[in-house]
Structure formats: structure tokens, C-alpha cells
Amino acid sequence: MNKPLEQMDLRGIQVNAVPGRRPLAIDGAQTCVALFAQRCAELGERTAHREKDLGIWRSYSWKDYYTAAKNIGMGLAKLGLQKGEVVSILSEDRKEWLYLDLGIQCIGGVASGVYTTDSASQLEYLLRDSGSTFLIVENDEQLDKFLEIADRATSVKKVIILDDDGLQDLNDDRFMFLDELYAIGAAYSDEFPDMFEDSIKAVNPTDIGLLIYTSGTTGAPKGAMLSQENIMTSIEAGLHSVPVFATDEQLCFLPLSHVLERSVSVYSPISARCTVNFAESPETVFDNLQELSPHTFTAVPRVWEKIYSRVLVLAQEATPIGRMAYGLAIKAGQKRTTYLLDNRPVPVIVAAQYALWNTLVLKNLRRMLGMDRIRRATTGAAPISPELLKWYLAIGVNLLEGYGMTENTAICSVNRIGANKVGTVGQAVAGVQLKIAADGEILTKGLNSFAGYWRNNEKTAETFTDDGWLRTGDVGNIDEDGYLSITGRLKDIIITAGGKNITPAEIESRLKFSHYISDAVVIGDRRKYLTCLVMIDQENVEKFAQDGKIPFSDFASLCAAPEINALIKGEVEAVNKEFARVEQIKDFRLINILLTAEDDELTATMKLKRGLVEEKHKALIEQMYS
Numbered sequence: 016m017n018k019p020l021e022q023m024d025l026r027g028i029q030v031n032a033v034p035g036r037r038p039l040a041i042d043g044a045q046t047c048v049a050l051f052a053q054r055c056a057e058l059g060e061r062t063a064h065r066e067k068d069l070g071i072w073r074s075y076s077w078k079d080y081y082t083a084a085k086n087i088g089m090g091l092a093k094l095g096l097q098k099g100e101v102v103s104i105l106s107e108d109r110k111e112w113l114y115l116d117l118g119i120q121c122i123g124g125v126a127s128g129v130y131t132t133d134s135a136s137q138l139e140y141l142l143r144d145s146g147s148t149f150l151i152v153e154n155d156e157q158l159d160k161f162l163e164i165a166d167r168a169t170s171v172k173k174v175i176i177l178d179d180d181g182l183q184d185l186n187d188d189r190f191m192f193l194d195e196l197y198a199i200g201a202a203y204s205d206e207f208p209d210m211f212e213d214s215i216k217a218v219n220p221t222d223i224g225l226l227i228y229t230s231g232t233t234g235a236p237k238g239a240m241l242s243q244e245n246i247m248t249s250i251e252a253g254l255h256s257v258p259v260f261a262t263d264e265q266l267c268f269l270p271l272s273h274v275l276e277r278s279v280s281v282y283s284p285i286s287a288r289c290t291v292n293f294a295e296s297p298e299t300v301f302d303n304l305q306e307l308s309p310h311t312f313t314a315v316p317r318v319w320e321k322i323y324s325r326v327l328v329l330a331q332e333a334t335p336i337g338r339m340a341y342g343l344a345i346k347a348g349q350k351r352t353t354y355l356l357d358n359r360p361v362p363v364i365v366a367a368q369y370a371l372w373n374t375l376v377l378k379n380l381r382r383m384l385g386m387d388r389i390r391r392a393t394t395g396a397a398p399i400s401p402e403l404l405k406w407y408l409a410i411g412v413n414l415l416e417g418y419g420m421t422e423n424t425a426i427c428s429v430n431r432i433g434a435n436k437v438g439t440v441g442q443a444v445a446g447v448q449l450k451i452a453a454d455g456e457i458l459t460k461g462l463n464s465f466a467g468y469w470r471n472n473e474k475t476a477e478t479f480t481d482d483g484w485l486r487t488g489d490v491g492n493i494d495e496d497g498y499l500s501i502t503g504r505l506k507d508i509i510i511t512a513g514g515k516n517i518t519p520a521e522i523e524s525r526l527k528f529s530h531y532i533s534d535a536v537v538i539g540d541r542r543k544y545l546t547c548l549v550m551i552d553q554e555n556v557e558k559f560a561q562d563g564k565i566p567f568s569d570f571a572s573l574c575a576a577p578e579i580n581a582l583i584k585g586e587v588e589a590v591n592k593e594f595a596r597v598e599q600i601k602d603f604r605l606i607n608i609l610l611t612a613e614d615d616e617l618t619a620t621m622k623l624k625r626g627l628v629e630e631k632h633k634a635l636i637e638q639m640y641s
Contacts, residue, residue: 042286045220047224047247047250047285048120051121052121059078061077062076065291085118087115087196089207092210094172098222101124103127103129103147105160106177107153108268108270108271109293116277123217125223126224126225127141127227128227135160139168141228143167146170147168148172149173151177155182158174176190223240227421237471237474239467241466249425256445260289262289262310264308264388265309266292266309269315274424275395304384306385309389314392316400320533324555344377347373348410356435398523418499422487440499441498451491456490457490457499502521517545519537522590529590546640550610560576571607587600601639603639604638
């Protein structure tokens with residue numbers, strides 16, 4: 016399935032390796048930091064990334080990138096950072112995140128991201144577990160978290176603050192602003208002009224570059240150690256399966272603490288020489304998408320669901336002629352998609368109908384969404400409805416589903432343009448092997464398999480089989496063409512009181528395709544039948560209530576309205592028709608609290624944490640079985 020690729024030239028990027036075997040090199044560089052230094056020297060004044068300042072997009076060059084990373088790395092070295100020590104970064108996405116990440120790694124340190132939604136107690140755990148010697152915080156809000164636990168974070172020598180707003184009077188030797196670090200680094204570089212470049216050369220492929228903490232859906236978060244070789248293998252796999260080109264514009268908005276965004280917006284652009292644009296905030300991502308119209312775009316299913324819901328709302332609000340045109344355009348797109356997914360030639364009449372409706376409706380729709388230039392879009396980090404993927408293909412957006420995890424450096428399989436089987440997560444990427452264990456667990460093997468958990472040899476040993484395969488914890492199957500399907504999590508398998516094994520992920524995915532349902536958790540382990548906790552889509556359900564003149568005063572009263580419960584009941588019953596009787600939802604309850612990324616029940620990629628949801632809403636569950 017994956018043939019060895021030697022001396023393969025991908026739009027000017029030379030991959031000199033047989034995938035899965037050492038030594039791996041991209042354009043002669045065997046580490047990400049060496050490739051970074053090479054790209055910065057090669058591209059100089061060309062734009063590396065953009066960021067908004069007072070509402071205006073500002074460009075920053077590869078030379079700016081290197082200078083900032085160098086000053087940070089040298090500044091930290093002057094302050095005492097030793098090779099192999101951890102530096103934690105607590106900030107929203109911004110250009111300085113990249114400078115810090117690369118500066119730390121170039122000097123031999125280990126970069127570890129902290130989610131801005133983490134609490135002070137979670138920050139304390141991460142700092143103590145990692146033994147971080149330095150902490151970078153974005154602003155006064157994030158600094159307050161550290162101040163709560165400062166006396167217990169004894170390993171932290173210095174806290175570096177990116178924004179000084181409201182902190183000008185801060186006077187404490189333990190704190191420093193970024194500009195001061197830049198100045199220290201520049202002076203140290205003048206004193207030792209070859210030190211930074213020598214440090215980059217001293218970084219080996221097996222050296223740990225990243226410490227990425229898992230979301231901790233079961234127990235305390237574990238720090239996954241990713242080596243330079245892991246990063247380079249992930250880059251190389253992406254080059255072959257989901258290539259990015261030097262002319263591409265990208266939009267960065269998912270947390271850079273997460274392995275997916277780190278791979279997409281930091282390391283892949285280094286290899287591809289493309290331009291990264293930083294969204295102003297997670298709340299403005301749709302506006303920024305419209306402004307930029309990127310060539311590639313990666314998001315989690317919750318974002319793709321939200322875009323789809325917005326389009327449906329707009330279609331409902333359109334004139335009768337507008338609604339009819341939208342319906343006919345989607346129908347034409349779906350007809351064409353059926354042939355494309357079956358790898359059959361599109362009949363002339365079907366192609367002509369699509370061309371007509373593409374001109375009249377779909378082009379304008381993509382332009383309105385900021386997807387008129389999009390060549391390839393990807394989704395991952397959580398399951399997505401196959402029907403949603405087909406809808407995007409119907410409107411002319413190549414949305415491809417892939418699969419990976421922190422422990423295999425973000426990617427192990429992905430669908431590709433021309434090799435896309437909806438309902439699967441694609442074929443294994445270059446350099447990665449896949450197989451299914453006797454109990455159905457998906458196992459992977461390759462140089463992208465992580466180096467282990469930080470200071471936790473016992474958990475590391477549990478994560479690998481005796482012959483070196485990585486246990487993913489996911490259950491699935493591989494078809495005759497090598498396409499991988501994921502049916503659920505091993506730990507989430509429901510065994511009903513009647514002894515029936517059920518994987519809830521597919522049922523939940525079908526429920527979430529409804530634009531009235533934001534998320535769902537199926538319950539039923541050791542129970543007589545299945546039930547479900549549902550989180551409604553606030554925007555769409557509120558509009559339904561307003562259109563139907565259904566009174567409500569807040570989110571809780573909206574969830575309590577009989578008409579809303581009847582609406583969701585209809586959605587559940589529609590999904591039930593797709594499943595066997597034993598797999599059907601017999602009752603449901605609405606979670607009447609609005610959840611955000613700050614809530615414990617949600618991961619950073621907006622997935623519900625099954626265990627916590629079941630624990631917090633135990634009373635609702637018991638109602639359904641009483």
C-alpha cells in the first residue's frame with residue numbers, strides 16, 4: 016500500500032529517505048530545528064506569517080522568525096536553561112508562540128504548551144510534573160493563575176510575560192517581560208556569535224523536542240515526549256498524503272498546545288515554506304476565514320458542524336426562490352459526489368448540472384464561507400458524520416478525514432484527494448503500519464511513535480505491545496483496500512445487561528449530524544437499554560424557538576420547553592431508524608448548562624469527556640432508568 020519513496024521531489028522539497036527507516040532527512044536536514052534554520056536562511060524577507068494589529072494584517076518574514084527565535088533561545092540559555100529542561104508556554108495562538116517553540120528547541124530545551132482554559136490547579140500539576148524551569152504567560156489573566164500557585168511551583172526560575180498591559184508596576188525578580196528576554200538574548204548572541212547555530216547542530220534526531228500533555232479524560236494528564244525524529248516523520252508523512260505548497264495561505268486557530276495544530280501550523284509550514292495567518296481569537300475564526308480564504312484549512316468536527324448549521328439557517332431565511340435554488344444546487348452536488356466517491360466517471364448530464372448550479376449558487380456559497388480558494392480541507396481529533404463530509408463534497412469543498420493522536424505525532428492515516436472513502440479515516444500514511452489486534456484495538460508502528468510518557472515508565476510500557484506496536488485505545492477495522500474505520504474507544508464499549516457489545520461513537524456521530532444537536536453521549540453499560548444525554552446547538556434551537564414563538568428566558572428554560580424536547584425526540588427517532596433495535600435510544604435528557612472550553616466536561620478540541628459527563632449528570636441518567 017505504501018511503496019518506498021526515495022529521493023522524491025515534492026514541489027521543491029527533497030525527501031531523502033525510505034519511509035519508516037532511519038535516517039530520515041528533508042532537504043538534507045535530520046531535525047526540525049535544522050530544517051527551520053535552513054528555511055529561514057533560504058527565504059529571508061519572504062513572508063512567513065501574518066497577524067492582525069489594530070485591525071490590520073501585518074506581515075512577518077522568515078528573517079524576523081529566526082531573529083526572534085534566536086533571541087529567545089539565547090536569552091533562556093543566558094538565564095540558565097539547560098539541554099533537556101522543559102519550558103511551559105501558556106498563551107493563545109500568536110506569532111510569539113512559534114518563536115518560543117522553535118527558540119526553546121533550537122537551544123536544546125523541551126517546549127510544552129498549556130491550554131489557556133486550564134485552571135490554576137491544573138497549571139500547578141503540569142509545572143510540577145514537567146519540572147518546568149521557565150514559564151511563559153501571555154498576559155495578566157494567565158499570570159494570575161501562576162500567582163495562585165507560585166509558592167508550590169518551586170522548579171520555575173523565571174516567568175516571562177508577553178503582554179505588559181496592566182502590569183507596568185510589576186516589580187519582582189521572578190518576573191520578566193518578553194522585550195527584556197529579547198534584549199538579553201541579543202546581547203548574549205553578540206558575546207557568543209556561534210552559540211545558537213552550534214546548539215542547532217548539536218540537536219540529535221532522538222532528542223526530545225516537545226512535551227505534550229494528553230487531555231486527561233481518564234485520570235491525570237500524561238506528558239507525551241515527542242522527539243525531533245517523531246516531528247520529522249510526521250512532516251514527511253504529511254508531504255506525501257496531504258501536501259502543502261509554498262503558495263498556500265493557512266489559518267491557525269486551534270490551540271497550539273494541541274498536537275494537531277502544532278503539526279499543521281508550525282512544522283508543516285516550515286517544510287512547505289507556506290504562509291500562516293493567525294486568527295484574532297477562536298470567536299473570530301469565521302470572520303477571519305472569510306477575510307483570508309485560505310488554500311488549506313484544518314478544523315475539528317465541531318467547527319465543520321457549526322459552518323454547516325450556519326448555512327442551513329441562512330437557507331431557511333432565504334426567499335422561496337433562494338431556498339429552491341439552494342436545494343437544487345445541493346442535489347446536483349450530491350449526484351456528482353456519488354460518482355466521485357465510487358471512482359466512477361461523472362456522466363456528462365450530471366457534470367453539466369453541477370457546472371450550472373456551481374456557477375449560480377455554490378461558488379457564491381463557498382465565497383461567503385471563505386472557502387472559494389480552498390484546495391483541501393481536513394478534519395480530525397474526533398469522529399465526524401459521513402453525511403456531513405458528503406455535504407461539503409457536494410458544495411465543492413474537499414473535506415478529508417484523518418486519524419492520529421499525540422502518541423503518534425498527529426497522523427497515522429488520512430483520506431486523500433482521489434483516494435477518499437467517506438466513513439473511514441483513510442489509508443496509512445507513508446512510513447506507518449496499521450493492524451488490528453485480536454480484541455479489535457487499532458495498533459500502529461512507525462518512527463512517528465512517541466518516545467514515551469514523561470517520568471512514567473509504567474504507563475509507557477502499557478502503551479506498547481511486546482513487539483513494539485503502539486496501542487491507540489481505539490477500536491476499528493481495515494478493509495480490503497487498506498482503509499481504516501474507527502468504531503469507538505476500547506474503554507467506551509457498552510456491554511448491555513443482555514450481553515450485547517455496542518460502540519456508541521457511530522450513534523453519537525449520526526445524532527450530531529442534526530443541526531439541532533451539538534453533542535451527545537450514549538449511556539447503557541450494564542443497563543437494559545440505551546439512553547442519551549444531549550447537548551443542543553444553542554444558535555439553531557434558539558432560532559427554532561423564536562420562529563415558533565416558543566417562550567424561554569435562558570438556556571435552561573429553553574432546554575425545559577416541551578416543544579424543544581419534542582424537536583429533539585424527532586431527531587433521535589430519525590437516527591434510531593438507522594440502527595438495530597438493541598442499538599436504538601429509548602430515552603434522552605438535555606444537558607441544560609452551556610458548556611465551553613473552560614468547563615471540565617470538554618476537552619480542548621471540544622469533545623465531551625464521557626466519564627465526567629456521566630458523573631456530573633448522574634441524576635439525569637437515573638431518571639431515564641427509574
